[in-house]
Amino acid sequence: MITLDDVRTAADRIKGYVRRTPLMDASLAQRSPLPDGASLLLKLESLQVTGSFKARGAINQLLSLPPDAVARGIVTASGGNHGIAVARAAYVAGVPSTVFLPENAALAKQEKLKSWGATIHLIGRYWDEAHEAAMAFAEGSGLPYFHPFASPAIVAGQGTVALEILEQAPDIDLFLIAIGGGGLIAGMSTVLRALHPNARIIGIEPVGSPTLYASLEQGSVVKLDAVTTTVPTMACARTDPGIFDIVRKNVDDVILLEDAAMFDAARWLWFEFGLAADASGAAAAAALLSGQISVAPGTRICALVCGAGLDAFA
Incomplete structure (x- = not known):
């Protein structure tokens, strides 16, 4: 789907548009989940x-598209965070x-979303149902659809997070990454895998939306019979085949967490560090706090705080 060069091109392209x-x-948290000698770095996305x-x-x-392709507007479906990002991209383009x-x-x-000028439609119980409606709307109106994880340009953009981390801390042993549709971890x-091949990569999904976990168990992409997680930004019934192929090749393990563990971790991030993370943003920290990941003394860990919000306090 993408290469390292695609991600490097994306990093150059988006410079000046992102932080x-x-x-x-x-590592000095009062309630630290770490064994002696291990360290924890939080990437504050x-x-x-x-x-x-x-x-x-x-x-x-x-920025990958010609201006005339987006001149009449753009469309997406989202659990929340991707939609806000697309609305902001449209704002930048003036469409x-x-x-x-x-x-x-x-x-x-x-x-x-409204503050960025988006028109919003609430449809369905989880992302896939909103996605079907958005696709139909985009096709009927002739507008480009910004898929949150099946687009190579989207995936390459998300990959720039890893380029930044390796510049900031090149010796990390373990990466913990939340999974919704899988674009970030892909x-x-x-x-x-190209620049730091010995690092362990672990993905985290909700028990109520084990999209990639189930697909890896099956050996091919599956559509879940039901999505029961209460975390909209991680609720996805089916991943993309290209994403699945990348994850199967690159990712060491995918673990499942209850929604409550992510909400608890979001409260931990707030009380320990003053970080307002949504449930998906707290998923990586939750993987450590839950004790589901075995960490050896001396391990250098990077956990992504990938989204902001106050879900845990609602």
């Missing part, structure tokens, strides 16, 4: 433009945006 986010040492890493892929997709959301999308994210793992 270089901090990598914060979190919650401080990114629009509040998540999604700004990278959305602006890369926009309209239309965003389809599942009915349980966080009200705060709906308000952010983009980042493409970079990491």
Whole structure:
């Protein structure tokens, strides 16, 4: 789907449109989940433009297209964060945006969408149903559709997170990455396997939306019979075949967490560090706090705080 060169091209293209986010040492937390000698770095994509890493892929997709292709507007479907990023990309281009959301999308994210000038439609119980409606709308109106994870330009944009981390801390042993549709972990793992091949890469999905976990177990892409997670930004019934191929090749393991563990981790990030992370943004920290990942003494860990929000306090 993408190469390291695609990600490097994306990094050059989006420079000046996104922030270089901090990598914060979190090893001194009062309630540390780490064994002796291990260290934890938090990549704060919650401080990114629009509040998540999604700004990278959305602006890369926009800048990959000729201006006349987006002149009448752009369309997407999202659990929240990608939609905000697309709305902001449209704002940058001076064109309209239309965003389809599942009915349980966080009200705060709906308000952010409106602040970027998006027209929003609430349809369905989870992302896939909103996606079907958005695709039909895009086709009927002749507008470009910004897919949150099946577009190579989106995935390449998300991969720039890994380029930044390796510049900031080249000796990380373990990367923990939340999974919704899989675009983030696909983009980042493409970079990491090329430049830092010995690092472990672990993905985190909700128990109620084990999209890639189930596909890896099956050996091919499967569509889940039901999506029951209450985390809209991680609710996806089916990944993309290209994403699946990358994850199967690059990712060491995918683990499942209950929604409650992610909400607990979001509260931990707030009380320990003053970080307002949404549930998906807290998923990587939750993987450590839950004890599901075995960490040897001396391991240097990077956990992504990939999205901002106050879900855990709603």
